[in-house]
Amino acid sequence: MAQDFNVTPWEVKGKVDYDKLIVQFGTQKLTEELKEKTRRLINDELHVMLRRNVFFSHRDYDLILKDYEEGKGFFLYTGRAPSLGMHIGHLIPFIFTKWLQDKFKVNVYIELTDDEKFMRNLDYSLDQTRQWAYDNILDIIAVGFDPDKTFIFQDTEYIKNMYPVAIKIAKKLTFNEVRATFGLDTSSNIGIIFYPALQIAPTMFEHKRCLIPAGIDQDPYWRLQRDIAESLGYYKAAQIHSKFLPPLTGPEGKMSSSQPESAIYLTDGPETVKNKIMKYAFSGGQPTIELHRKYGGNPDIDVSFQWLYMFFEPDDSKIKKIEEEYRSGKMLTGELKSILVEKLNDFLIEHRNKREEAKKLVNTFKYEGELAREMWKKIHE
Amino acid sequence: MAQDFNVTPWEVKGKVDYDKLIVQFGTQKLTEELKEKTRRLINDELHVMLRRNVFFSHRDYDLILKDYEEGKGFFLYTGRAPSLGMHIGHLIPFIFTKWLQDKFKVNVYIELTDDEKFMRNLDYSLDQTRQWAYDNILDIIAVGFDPDKTFIFQDTEYIKNMYPVAIKIAKKLTFNEVRATFGLDTSSNIGIIFYPALQIAPTMFEHKRCLIPAGIDQDPYWRLQRDIAESLGYYKAAQIHSKFLPPLTGPEGKMSSSQPESAIYLTDGPETVKNKIMKYAFSGGQPTIELHRKYGGNPDIDVSFQWLYMFFEPDDSKIKKIEEEYRSGKMLTGELKSILVEKLNDFLIEHRNKREEAKKLVNTFKYEGELAREMWKKIHE
Numbered sequence: 218m219a220q221d222f223n224v225t226p227w228e229v230k231g232k233v234d235y236d237k238l239i240v241q242f243g244t245q246k247l248t249e250e251l252k253e254k255t256r257r258l259i260n261d262e263l264h265v266m267l268r269r270n271v272f273f274s275h276r277d278y279d280l281i282l283k284d285y286e287e288g289k290g291f292f293l294y295t296g297r298a299p300s301l302g303m304h305i306g307h308l309i310p311f312i313f314t315k316w317l318q319d320k321f322k323v324n325v326y327i328e329l330t331d332d333e334k335f336m337r338n339l340d341y342s343l344d345q346t347r348q349w350a351y352d353n354i355l356d357i358i359a360v361g362f363d364p365d366k367t368f369i370f371q372d373t374e375y376i377k378n379m380y381p382v383a384i385k386i387a388k389k390l391t392f393n394e395v396r397a398t399f400g401l402d403t404s405s406n407i408g409i410i411f412y413p414a415l416q417i418a419p420t421m422f423e424h425k426r427c428l429i430p431a432g433i434d435q436d437p438y439w440r441l442q443r444d445i446a447e448s449l450g451y452y453k454a455a456q457i458h459s460k461f462l463p464p465l466t467g468p469e470g471k472m473s474s475s476q477p478e479s480a481i482y483l484t485d486g487p488e489t490v491k492n493k494i495m496k497y498a499f500s501g502g503q504p505t506i507e508l509h510r511k512y513g514g515n516p517d518i519d520v521s522f523q524w525l526y527m528f529f530e531p532d533d534s535k536i537k538k539i540e541e542e543y544r545s546g547k548m549l550t551g552e553l554k555s556i557l558v559e560k561l562n563d564f565l566i567e568h569r570n571k572r573e574e575a576k577k578l579v580n581t582f583k584y585e586g587e588l589a590r591e592m593w594k595k596i597h598e
Numbered sequence: 599m600a601q602d603f604n605v606t607p608w609e610v611k612g613k614v615d616y617d618k619l620i621v622q623f624g625t626q627k628l629t630e631e632l633k634e635k636t637r638r639l640i641n642d643e644l645h646v647m648l649r650r651n652v653f654f655s656h657r658d659y660d661l662i663l664k665d666y667e668e669g670k671g672f673f674l675y676t677g678r679a680p681s682l683g684m685h686i687g688h689l690i691p692f693i694f695t696k697w698l699q700d701k702f703k704v705n706v707y708i709e710l711t712d713d714e715k716f717m718r719n720l721d722y723s724l725d726q727t728r729q730w731a732y733d734n735i736l737d738i739i740a741v742g743f744d745p746d747k748t749f750i751f752q753d754t755e756y757i758k759n760m761y762p763v764a765i766k767i768a769k770k771l772t773f774n775e776v777r778a779t780f781g782l783d784t785s786s787n788i789g790i791i792f793y794p795a796l797q798i799a800p801t802m803f804e805h806k807r808c809l810i811p812a813g814i815d816q817d818p819y820w821r822l823q824r825d826i827a828e829s830l831g832y833y834k835a836a837q838i839h840s841k842f843l844p845p846l847t848g849p850e851g852k853m854s855s856s857q858p859e860s861a862i863y864l865t866d867g868p869e870t871v872k873n874k875i876m877k878y879a880f881s882g883g884q885p886t887i888e889l890h891r892k893y894g895g896n897p898d899i900d901v902s903f904q905w906l907y908m909f910f911e912p913d914d915s916k917i918k919k920i921e922e923e924y925r926s927g928k929m930l931t932g933e934l935k936s937i938l939v940e941k942l943n944d945f946l947i948e949h950r951n952k953r954e955e956a957k958k959l960v961n962t963f964k965y966e967g968e969l970a971r972e973m974w975k976k977i978h979e
Contacts, residue, residue: 387789408768411792
């Protein structure tokens, strides 16, 4: 059956049908029951990204809740291939991971793959990818993780502690098994071929179940982990999958650093944000004010509305009102965009303030926090 | 042209024609001129393995001597995939490397590839290969290296310091480029595919030319290094190649741990040594004493003689006398074997004494010697 979208770890094309994707990837739908159980266990309101199904799919999240309920606990793992600049979409897994940490009081491990990024691209030097790692770490810390329950590490620094478990993982994975998932072929370099072992290693940092919040495009990577984890005495990694924040330019694909107009960067100033949204944000409105008043806008395809819905307007009654007014034609596209511009700029200004403060916390998260100190003493076998 | 021998890094078959091998591998013959220059530079007698052409071939050994002469210096690198027990043949590169260190007063780096050995064989655990590394290190230390100019390291321990340069190497080598040399295919595990980068990394521990003494079968590995070293700002590794100490069982192939009767192990006691030599050592003698007295023995194919010649009788006048007497028929095979048994046992008893003393020196060579302390502070980029 031909379909008009395609999701792989290195490409998202077309308008994604997320229900189909669940079937295609063989994941589980995040049911109302599981959400209700989460609410009960944390005894608090659910995060907006759960309430509104930004996180919509999972593997073994039910077992994570069961382990938590039974006092066995779990831990969280996420990461990032360092890049010159992070955009808004990159923050989604971190924001959600931080929320899970707050509510469940669990450890978070964050891997910065300075080695992979270097080996993936002929143009990048290792000095560059390490500098990007440092910069990205500031943005990650700014999200607000618990400094004593969070360990942020770069592969080139933490390799010694991970290497024994990484080679045990590597021994279980053949080139044939990783080539398709990681987009490799026989002309790939031998470092990038080994790298999957280092991506999997942190899922074995504790003898508890590991939960990975990430975009659903990352799911194929963790299938390899799930194939081998138990043979090494660890748990299959659980995952909770998010949808993609649509690119500014339209409801298809995902934001891409190679198309700067498709994304809002964390460094974009208020004027840049305003210009980008006004100029590029794909609109669900009508061609003229008259038609818009008459027929109304379509929030389902309107990127500004989607960004508010998925991320920037967590107040349920407010988003409902915006949706109704936009759909009815009472609210014009320009007005909708202005709401987003204001929300976005508020968010970014606060983020950048926190990013400044984060500079003082890098050592804590990497080396001196409670969990970090513990981790530097461990050799993972 | 069909030939009756084959030499690869993982197999030596048939009676090796070393002159042909030089042509086939494209290496250089170790000329009398180079040996004479060596003698002049060290102002001392040459090692028996040089005098008798056990080391017979090289790549850039002339440049090593030139660099030494010009005061630029050089360094030595050798290593070992840890195994349950080492045999006499395994000591050849170490004994020769130690001699070079003595004469040229240069640093020696010795890599124990506990990771590779673990990943190469499904039956081995990492605990095993690390235990073997410890055991083999004792045998290596017993050879008598300078504790302040020698750094012995295991991959799983020193990985952090090597990893940056290893991934720079890895980025330059594709799977296609390493597969043939390292005997890999697409069903190889991803760890063993990365491993060539870790084998090459120590050739870049100093910004001087590196000399690798090793069996000529190892040459193909270093061709990969020579292809990429200069693009990373380092020298092509120089090599000095040895012949194979023939297996006890005959002049073909090389000693193999899978055929215990073909080798003398460093742990073999005096009676075992005697029994093995008497029973298995391939003889160049005649079938009966009468025929032997009449026609004489053939030292060229006699393994006992070859072992004395290559390794255990360094006294040139004594080996000449043995050769003459054996060839003339004056010396019988049993007498020749007895000489070897005595020499071998003297060597092994002394080796095991030194091995006992080595236990106190492991920390020095790995962590606390002058060079070791320096190395643990370095990150190789």
